[in-house]
Amino acid sequence: MNYYRISAGYKELIEALLKTGASIIAPVLYNKVSMFRKISSADEVLMPEEYINTVRSAKEKFFPVTEPLVKFKIEGKDIQVRDIEPDEAQTIIVGLRPCDAAAFNTLDLLFSYEYKDKFYIKRRENTTIISVACSKCDEACFCTSFGIMPDSLEGSDIQLKTDQDGKYYAETVTEKGKELASKLEGLKASETEIKSASIYSEVKKKIRQPLETDKIKSWLDNNFDSNFWDEYSARCLGCASCAFLCPTCHCFDIVDEMHYNKGFRRKNWDACQFPVFTKHSSGHNPRDIQSKRYRQRVMHKFKYFSERFNKPLCTGCGRCVRACPVNLDIYEVASATVKY
Amino acid sequence: MSTLNQIVKELLQSGKVSSAIGYAEGTIPGKVQTIIAKTPEQAEKFIFNSFCVNNLVTYLTRGFKLTGEKPVAVVVKGCDARSIIALIQENQLTREQVYIIGVACNGVKDKDGNEAVKCRACQSHTPAVYDTLVGEPVEEKPVNPAEAFKDVEKLESMSVSERWEFWNKEFEKCIRCYACRQACPLCYCERCVVDKTTPQWIDSSAHPVGNLSWHITRAFHLAGRCTGCGECERACHQNIPLGLLNKKMSKEIFKNFGYRAGKDMNAKPPLTEFKIEDKEEFIR
Amino acid sequence: MPEENINSKKEFQPAIAAFVCTWCTYTGADLAGTSRLKYEPNVRIMRLPCTGRIDYNLIVKALEKGADGVLVSGCHPNDCHYNAGNFHARRRFTIFRELLNFVGIDLRRVQFSWVSAAEGAKWADLINKFTSEIKELGPFTEYKKLSGVSFPIEEFDFSEETVEASEK
Numbered sequence: 001m002n003y004y005r006i007s008a009g010y011k012e013l014i015e016a017l018l019k020t021g022a023s024i025i026a027p028v029l030y031n032k033v034s035m036f037r038k039i040s041s042a043d044e045v046l047m048p049e050e051y052i053n054t055v056r057s058a059k060e061k062f063f064p065v066t067e068p069l070v071k072f073k074i075e076g077k078d079i080q081v082r083d084i085e086p087d088e089a090q091t092i093i094v095g096l097r098p099c100d101a102a103a104f105n106t107l108d109l110l111f112s113y114e115y116k117d118k119f120y121i122k123r124r125e126n127t128t129i130i131s132v133a134c135s136k137c138d139e140a141c142f143c144t145s146f147g148i149m150p151d152s153l154e155g156s157d158i159q160l161k162t163d164q165d166g167k168y169y170a171e172t173v174t175e176k177g178k179e180l181a182s183k184l185e186g187l188k189a190s191e192t193e194i195k196s197a198s199i200y201s202e203v204k205k206k207i208r209q210p211l212e213t214d215k216i217k218s219w220l221d222n223n224f225d226s227n228f229w230d231e232y233s234a235r236c237l238g239c240a241s242c243a244f245l246c247p248t249c250h251c252f253d254i255v256d257e258m259h260y261n262k263g264f265r266r267k268n269w270d271a272c273q274f275p276v277f278t279k280h281s282s283g284h285n286p287r288d289i290q291s292k293r294y295r296q297r298v299m300h301k302f303k304y305f306s307e308r309f310n311k312p313l314c315t316g317c318g319r320c321v322r323a324c325p326v327n328l329d330i331y332e333v334a335s336a337t338v339k340y
Numbered sequence: 341m342s343t344l345n346q347i348v349k350e351l352l353q354s355g356k357v358s359s360a361i362g363y364a365e366g367t368i369p370g371k372v373q374t375i376i377a378k379t380p381e382q383a384e385k386f387i388f389n390s391f392c393v394n395n396l397v398t399y400l401t402r403g404f405k406l407t408g409e410k411p412v413a414v415v416v417k418g419c420d421a422r423s424i425i426a427l428i429q430e431n432q433l434t435r436e437q438v439y440i441i442g443v444a445c446n447g448v449k450d451k452d453g454n455e456a457v458k459c460r461a462c463q464s465h466t467p468a469v470y471d472t473l474v475g476e477p478v479e480e481k482p483v484n485p486a487e488a489f490k491d492v493e494k495l496e497s498m499s500v501s502e503r504w505e506f507w508n509k510e511f512e513k514c515i516r517c518y519a520c521r522q523a524c525p526l527c528y529c530e531r532c533v534v535d536k537t538t539p540q541w542i543d544s545s546a547h548p549v550g551n552l553s554w555h556i557t558r559a560f561h562l563a564g565r566c567t568g569c570g571e572c573e574r575a576c577h578q579n580i581p582l583g584l585l586n587k588k589m590s591k592e593i594f595k596n597f598g599y600r601a602g603k604d605m606n607a608k609p610p611l612t613e614f615k616i617e618d619k620e621e622f623i624r
Numbered sequence: 625m626p627e628e629n630i631n632s633k634k635e636f637q638p639a640i641a642a643f644v645c646t647w648c649t650y651t652g653a654d655l656a657g658t659s660r661l662k663y664e665p666n667v668r669i670m671r672l673p674c675t676g677r678i679d680y681n682l683i684v685k686a687l688e689k690g691a692d693g694v695l696v697s698g699c700h701p702n703d704c705h706y707n708a709g710n711f712h713a714r715r716r717f718t719i720f721r722e723l724l725n726f727v728g729i730d731l732r733r734v735q736f737s738w739v740s741a742a743e744g745a746k747w748a749d750l751i752n753k754f755t756s757e758i759k760e761l762g763p764f765t766e767y768k769k770l771s772g773v774s775f776p777i778e779e780f781d782f783s784e785e786t787v788e789a790s791e792k
Contacts (some may be wrong), residue, residue, distance in 0.1 A: 029512060031512075032579040033513055035579070065516075066545040218482070234376045235373065235374035237523055237575075238402070238522050239519035239522035239523060239575055240517045240519065240522075241517055241519045241575065244515050244517045244519075253544070255540070255543075255545060256542055257543060257545065257775065259775040260689075263775075266545050268516075268545050268546065269546070274518070274535075275535075276531075276535045322368070324375050325394065326373060326575060327366040327367060327368070327371040327374075329367040329368070331367070332367050376704070500729070502724065503726065503727065504727070504728025504729070506729075533681075541685070542681070547773065548772075549771055549774040550774065553681075555727075556724075557680075557681065560680050560719075563720075565722070585723070585726070588722065589722075591720040596718055602740050603674050610715065611712070611716060611719070614708065614711035615701075616701065618711065618714055619718065620701070620714055620718075621685065622717075622718070622731075622735060622736060623714070623738055624735060624736065624737040
């Protein structure tokens with residue numbers, strides 16, 4: 001842990017980042033939607049006070065909504081195939097919240113076990129994460145259920161926050177972070193530890209009571225066939241907003257698209273909430289009704305992923321809760337399980 | 341609203357309906373949940389306020405078990421009632437399968453807390469059809485019909501290439517979550533055309549061609565059927581103004597065939613029939 | 625791309641897709657052929673049983689695949705081989721073209737016509753007129769640009785050693 005004083009403001013820091021020549025990705029309001037995008041000037045950026053969290057997560061920077069993997073050309077019986085290489089640009093993502101930074105660590109587990117997804121891994125390796133601690137939360141947040149806090153360092157290379165006098169400072173967490181901080185204009189190493197403002201622990205108190213994830217997992221272990229699912233997910237529309245905006249959801253579909261004799265094989269976002277997600281070519285669909293699909297979502301988040309990777313597949317960012325058109329709140333559902 | 345709770349309780353207690361669909365308190369401010377009640381005890385959870393923007397009629401076509409002997413009760417506002425009428429027109433429901441609890445509505449709020457766009461030119465504060473009405477019928481204030489299509493006209497006044505720029509910029513945000521389709525009461529196809537893979541008529545990838553194709557498809561498949569409940573636009577977390585496409589289609593359907601979806605249970609949707617004297621000035 | 629037009633080695637040669645009904649327009653086009661009527665060679669005719677079967681999606685697909693102009697043609701009202709197919713198509717396309725216009729597609733590129741089995745001359749005349757209109761408008765670069773972003777086939781540099789798909 002190294003501490004750096006920041007002599008100027010947030011925007012000046014962004015300018016300094018831009019000067020490093022790396023690709024800078026920050027939260028912006030793009031055509032009425034807040035998302036992470038590559039910026040070319042600090043004026044484009046949303047200031048940390050302007051958002052609790054963005055609508056779209058930053059996962060699309062490592063795992064794009066649609067991306068070509070391989071290109072091919074067919075000429076008679078001759079098929080030529082070429083790999084597509086992931087871009088190698090050095091990238092810095094700034095403005096992430098601790099829940100999102102932690103989410104990347106979760107996604108890393110998935111994309112690098114057994115099959116190593118070079119597209120995800122390469123981009124991750126070339127990216128430095130600068131998170132900004134949360135000075136506010138809303139009713140949808142529940143990061144504390146997963147051991148994450150408004151100023152958690154998990155997943156961050158550098159974290160920006162205010163000290164007890166209200167001044168901005170940077171805390172480096174990893175070697176990568178330290179290396180970047182030492183190069184940045186306007187950052188001056190501090191000899192002593194800097195203590196963060198009390199606001200972060202005040203915010204932590206406002207967040208919804210942490211879920212008892214162990215008890216929830218035990219309940220899930222024993223209640224696959226419970227009527228709970230019909231009762232609690234009857235109102236799910238299957239709109240997949242939750243899965244697509246979630247920073248840890250990672251399902252994808254592989255499709256081939258041809259344009260005359262040339263084509264691309266693409267990897268597209270997919271969601272277990274889609275009716276055809278588990279449809280077999282025989283026509284049978286093991287998850288044929290919405291309650292079975294919603295059960296899958298909760299099971300994956302709180303049981304299956306933990307069983308394989310010792311971490312739940314959720315960081316409590318609250319995007320699913322904010323986006324759900326029928327207010328199907330996974331926090332509410334998860335806490336209702338143990339009381340059912 | 342005690343009368344609403346009393347009505348629901350009575351319906352469930354007497355066994356007149358198998359279940360009742362309504363609104364309940366949400367977990368975060370500004371949001372309401374749907375409640376699908378099966379027991380009279382659940383009736384006390386029913387609410388109705390200006391945050392009740394959801395169209396509950398969507399549940400009637402989401403594989404919901406309507407096949408029982410008893411009808412399903414559903415709480416509807418004026419705009420929602422039109423969806424029921426439209427579904428009856430298309431033989432997805434019979435009038436007897438639904439017990440309509442109409443509510444007199446004074447307008448609902450969108451996600452930013454402002455009056456929803458669909459309320460601006462509303463002429464159906466009281467549902468056109470109901471089995472029981474909660475609240476006093478609201479007197480309709482005259483509304484300038486132009487108000488209803490103001491945003492469509494703004495787009496119509498742009499040039500063709502400006503519109504192309506506009507829509508492709510909007511569709512750039514689309515991530516093909518299909519929330520618009522899932523939230524729509526009239527998107528009830530068991531297998532949506534976009535999910536058809538042999539052949540793949542509409543590219544499933546979220547690239548510009550695929551997104552344009554999808555939105556053209558959805559707009560056209562709803563032409564003459566959309567009742568303007570606004571759920572598609574509300575469900576879209578990318579703030580894509582989907583309602584504009586559907587409203588344009590409604591405008592053209594009315595202009596050419598004098599028809600509005602969800603008004604008359606016995607009317608035939610215009611694209612299922614024709615008249616010999618239909619206009620054809622555009623045909624060479 | 626047709627290059628047969630001797631006057632226009634360098635002139636833009638549009639790709640025109642025509643969706644026609646079997647019983648009237650296709651037969652009419654055939655009559656134009658047997659009557660040795662000359663008309664522009666840029667059109668690619670796709671025959672369907674009836675205009676009533678022409679899905680709006682075919683028009684969109686043609687544009688996606690690079691058509692600069694799309695023509696839909698069928699039997700005159702009351703002449704439909706299936707009685708009412710063209711009446712349904714007429715209604716459908718009245719609305720669909722408004723949607724295309726609203727989304728920003730120039731309707732001069734998407735046209736509709738009634739051409740009967742006896743109207744070989746009308747067909748030839750129509751194609752000649754439509755082709756010159758599209759030549760005037762130029763290639764449909766807007767849609768091509770969209771396709772270019774979605775299917776960046778310019779990236780197809782296969783000049784390196786061939787790698788057989790089966791070997792990988």
